[in-house]
Amino acid sequence: MILIETIEKLKEVLLRIKSNGKTIGFVPTMGALHEGHISLIKKAKSENQVVVLSIFVNPLQFDKPDDLEKYPRDLEKDLLMVEHCVDIVFAPAVQEIFPTSPTENYSFGGLETVMEGASRPGHFNGVATIVKRLFDFVQPNRAYFGEKDFQQLAIIRQLVEQTKSEVTIVSCPVIREPNGLAMSSRNQLLSFAKKNIASKVYGIINKSKALGTTSVKKINDFVFAEVKKLEPIKLDYFTIIDEITLKSVDSLDDATSVVACVAFTIGEVRLIDMIRFK
Ligand code: PAF
Numbered sequence: 001m002i003l004i005e006t007i008e009k010l011k012e013v014l015l016r017i018k019s020n021g022k023t024i025g026f027v028p029t030m031g032a033l034h035e036g037h038i039s040l041i042k043k044a045k046s047e048n049q050v051v052v053l054s055i056f057v058n059p060l061q062f063d064k065p066d067d068l069e070k071y072p073r074d075l076e077k078d079l080l081m082v083e084h085c086v087d088i089v090f091a092p093a094v095q096e097i098f099p100t101s102p103t104e105n106y107s108f109g110g111l112e113t114v115m116e117g118a119s120r121p122g123h124f125n126g127v128a129t130i131v132k133r134l135f136d137f138v139q140p141n142r143a144y145f146g147e148k149d150f151q152q153l154a155i156i157r158q159l160v161e162q163t164k165s166e167v168t169i170v171s172c173p174v175i176r177e178p179n180g181l182a183m184s185s186r187n188q189l190l191s192f193a194k195k196n197i198a199s200k201v202y203g204i205i206n207k208s209k210a211l212g213t214t215s216v217k218k219i220n221d222f223v224f225a226e227v228k229k230l231e232p233i234k235l236d237y238f239t240i241i242d243e244i245t246l247k248s249v250d251s252l253d254d255a256t257s258v259v260a261c262v263a264f265t266i267g268e269v270r271l272i273d274m275i276r277f278k
Contacts, residue, residue: 001088001089002087002088004088004091005093006096007092007097010138011137014052014088014138022048022050023050023142024049024050024052025048025140025143026044027041027044027144028131028143029054030055030058031078033082034175034187036148036175036182036183038081039172040144040146041053041082041086043170044142044144045085047142048141048142050087051088052086052138053088053089053090054089054092057071058130059126060098060126061122061123061130067270070268072185097130097133104125104128106125106162108155108159108162111124111151111154111246112155114151114247115237115246115263119236124155132165139166141166141167142167145171146171146173147172147173149272151261154246156169179195181195182202186271190269197233197266198233201262201264202273204230205223205262208223209275214251215250216248216250227264235264238261239260240260240277242254243257243258252277257276257278259274259276262274
């Protein structure tokens with residue numbers, strides 16, 4: 001594994017790899033790596049000859065300075081975790097990626113204004129800006145993203161279409177702790193007890209599937225009432241949506257593929273998750 005910190009060096013190394021006809025799988029991350037990231041890396045390794053992992057805490061996608069400051073960072077630990085499973089780690093400084101103030105302005109036909117977009121203004125413009133820049137530097141054959149960030153995945157697919165990028169987006173299922181909590185870098189900010197409480201949200205949503213109703217109102221009523229009992233969790237949103245349009249549905253029969261997206265805070269930590277209904 002080699003660690004690269006500059007765009008110039010990255011391009012030089014990748015040029016050599018590509019001129020040998022090798023395919024590149026790319027896993028963009030913000031570090032604080034966990035088993036969810038490892039599952040993306042394994043998938044990338046199984047489908048490409050070379051795997052590039054980026055570690056970059058992108059300031060543009062944080063709407064609160066405090067959240068950016070507290071985001072977990074441990075490059076040394078991350079490098080130890082991936083030294084035998086990736087070929088290149090690209091870990092640039094902020095100045096390297098944004099030497100001047102970025103001016104990109106993306107819109108995704110409304111996909112970016114619901115759920116996370118409504119709660120975190122500017123978040124997806126920040127995500128699209130960094131992902132597009134990273135794609136331009138790495139020019140991968142395939143790029144790997146987790147389904148936990150379900151809305152992000154839909155937006156990145158749109159980004160690829162809009163910018164006529166050649167990269168194939170590969171999505172990978174949510175990886176969970178044994179108690180059901182979706183793996184997230186932010187879990188590192190939680191105590192054992194809080195992680196346990198947070199995992200109960202997943203339990204409740206799963207239970208709502210067993211209600212055997214197609215009425216989204218009935219599912220919502222159940223989930224809202226049950227999550228309300230979980231101190232100190234504060235539900236931001238729980239929305240049952242059409243997988244393609246990300247628009248909320250009234251009945252599970254209203255779309256072919258239906259997922260629930262949820263966001264909540266526990267103390268200062270904000271977590272998201274997704275659960276497939278059908
Ligand atoms: O999902 C993430 O970790 C980030 O949003 C991403 C895609 C690496 C962009 O900063």
